[in-house]
Amino acid sequence: MTADDTFGRLDDDDYPAYTMGRAAEMLGTTQGFLRAIGEHRLITPLRSAGGHRRYSRYQLRVAARARELVDHGTPVEAACRIVILEDQLEEAQHLNAEYRRAAESANPTAAA
Secondary structure, eight states: OOHHHHHHTTTOTTSOOEEHHHHHHHHTSOHHHHHHHHHTTSOOOEEOTTSOEEEOHHHHHHHHHHHHHHHTTOOHHHHHHHHHHHHHHHHHHHHHHHHHHHHHHHOTTTTO
8 A cells, every 4th residue: 555545545434544542532432432332333343454443434423423322321222223223314314315306307297
């Protein structure tokens, strides 16, 4: 991998750029919290060649949402399930909007 390849990934939300320690520090949480949300399958960090967990910016945003819920008293397992359901709902709404646009463009008179 060249330096150009690495710099090209800086804007990639899915690139696993953060170590567990750095991720925990950025989120203001513990490494144990990151392990817990991994055990509940909210996020699955990639592993480095040495087996260390590595997190992407997208995963950090998901973890931050779970931490927000936990900070308000929601148990970790429930917070993980809520975040998963929120993500599924957002995806379903996105797909529904795409289908609606496709149907309207296929039959413009039906939309009126």
